Amino acid sequence: MTSARYDVLGIGNAIVDVIARAEDEFLGRHGMNKGSMALIDEARAQAVYDVMGPAIEASGGSAANTIVGAASLGAKVAFIGKVKDDELGRTFAHDIRAAGVTFDTPPASEGAATARCYILVTPDGERTMNTDLGAAQDLHPNDIDEQAVADASITYLEGYLWDPPHAKAAFLKAAKIAHGAGRKVALTLSDAFCVGRYRGEFLGLIRDKTADIVFANESELLSLYETTDFDAAINKLQADAVLAVVTRSEKGCLVVSQQGNVAVPAAPISRMVDATGAGDLFAAGFLVGHARGFGHADAGKLGALAAAEVIQHIGARPEVSLKTLAQQAGLKI
């Protein structure tokens, strides 16, 4: 195994977020499930946009947000994801490259437009997502840059990749390359409904050690093991996973491993403005800490710090240098 060119390489759906504020009753009126991600088609996307309030556009995508967060922590990172060669595709590419991320996936020249996610942020700061996958549907195993994956300490994959038709094959190809090069593979379960769609396969990825590190929030974890008993789910996770991190919003996180579990508190915030990206940025901090040889507690602390930054403003990517924040918090990054 040679030294790594990248600390983390992410593979995920390349998405531009369209973010507006909404009252809770808006979600009910338009059949949205608060806090979750729903896949929508182009017609539904138009209907959702028509009823949404004034919005701002900002590059997003779960694994992409994580990779940008890792870049902000000073890590060497790359991203693989599919946009179209259109206005929003150029926006996505600009933003991720401007954040210091290597992004070389060729854009699609035909087919659906660049993916967008219509996000409604309610007054409590919770986000409800409606994703039109568009060009992200076209991520294909051929898009996996084999050398880049082999050169990354950790390849990070989002569970959402199970939704597009060929991305799952791309995912498995990347995991195989990573392990062949002696690298690690990390997986986020993405969303409780996503777990519901692919529970058996996700459990398989964990149990056959395709995933060395697993990220989940409480509802994803409970969905995975089809239980309402958190402690029972944690016990099953400990038996199944090499290393897992369960995020619990304001309760912090639990790092679960064969060596025992470590609870890490959430970082203090002034006000939760927009929860979008909280899990993504937590993963960024933990992965960078882990890649740098931090213990579980410090890696969790770095994750909590990154998540705290992103939920205090609109949009799912950091507005300030996370490396500076981490250094101010006494973490030697």
Added chain:
Amino acid sequence: MTSARYDVLGIGNAIVDVIARAEDEFLGRHGMNKGSMALIDEARAQAVYDVMGPAIEASGGSAANTIVGAASLGAKVAFIGKVKDDELGRTFAHDIRAAGVTFDTPPASEGAATARCYILVTPDGERTMNTDLGAAQDLHPNDIDEQAVADASITYLEGYLWDPPHAKAAFLKAAKIAHGAGRKVALTLSDAFCVGRYRGEFLGLIRDKTADIVFANESELLSLYETTDFDAAINKLQADAVLAVVTRSEKGCLVVSQQGNVAVPAAPISRMVDATGAGDLFAAGFLVGHARGFGHADAGKLGALAAAEVIQHIGARPEVSLKTLAQQAGLKI
């Protein structure tokens, strides 16, 4: 004169903002004049975007921001401006309509793309703008909805309209219709460099009473009268204008009229995050107050309150209901 269908109708360049943070040295390195608006062509726009950091996109445009601010204060409002029938044009149209503004100007089906303004926000919160006028170049006198103008208490025009080739004719046509219907015309001088380009014509608009109400900030006022003496400029303005409002950032504003001048303090803020839209939103508050029969001091107070909201977050349009803020401040709107 019949009762008004609109409190304020705005005419201006329809623009989507592309906003990124930058250090002061970035501005110098790329030949940007801090705090001002520079017109750029498509090639320069691409070059600017290539060197900018990660950005967010949000609908903007000076008069458009003012009209959205007026809508947020509960006023009945309309906007006239030119976008192209492209992605950003649909974004602009969505955002302004979702804010409660009547916007019926037909988009251009060919020619340049929807206008965008590349905005760099420095750590002090100041904004530096680079505008590629694109489709806004195509605003034409035929785009003026004569009945809408005749039905608006105040028609609000931005000095930036002097830049596109036919917009000046549209501007003058609208002013004539407004006055023919017994309505008022308001003008913002927009930018000190814009005043430099069209000083003689702007003075003409004021002196021949095309503009009943004039908005300027300090640097625009000094540029208009080619002086560095603020008091001398105010004296000239008082002699020239029916009613003028001079905004002075943290020093508040001075309402200048034949009946004497009234100073209004700035509204308190926690932190200036992004000055973009400060003047636009000040104008929104003042115009709505004026249309509702407020005295100069209270109209200025409403302007100060609207400006204070918009400079405390990224983007040039209000994030919360200005009407609610005004009511909380004891202004009966």
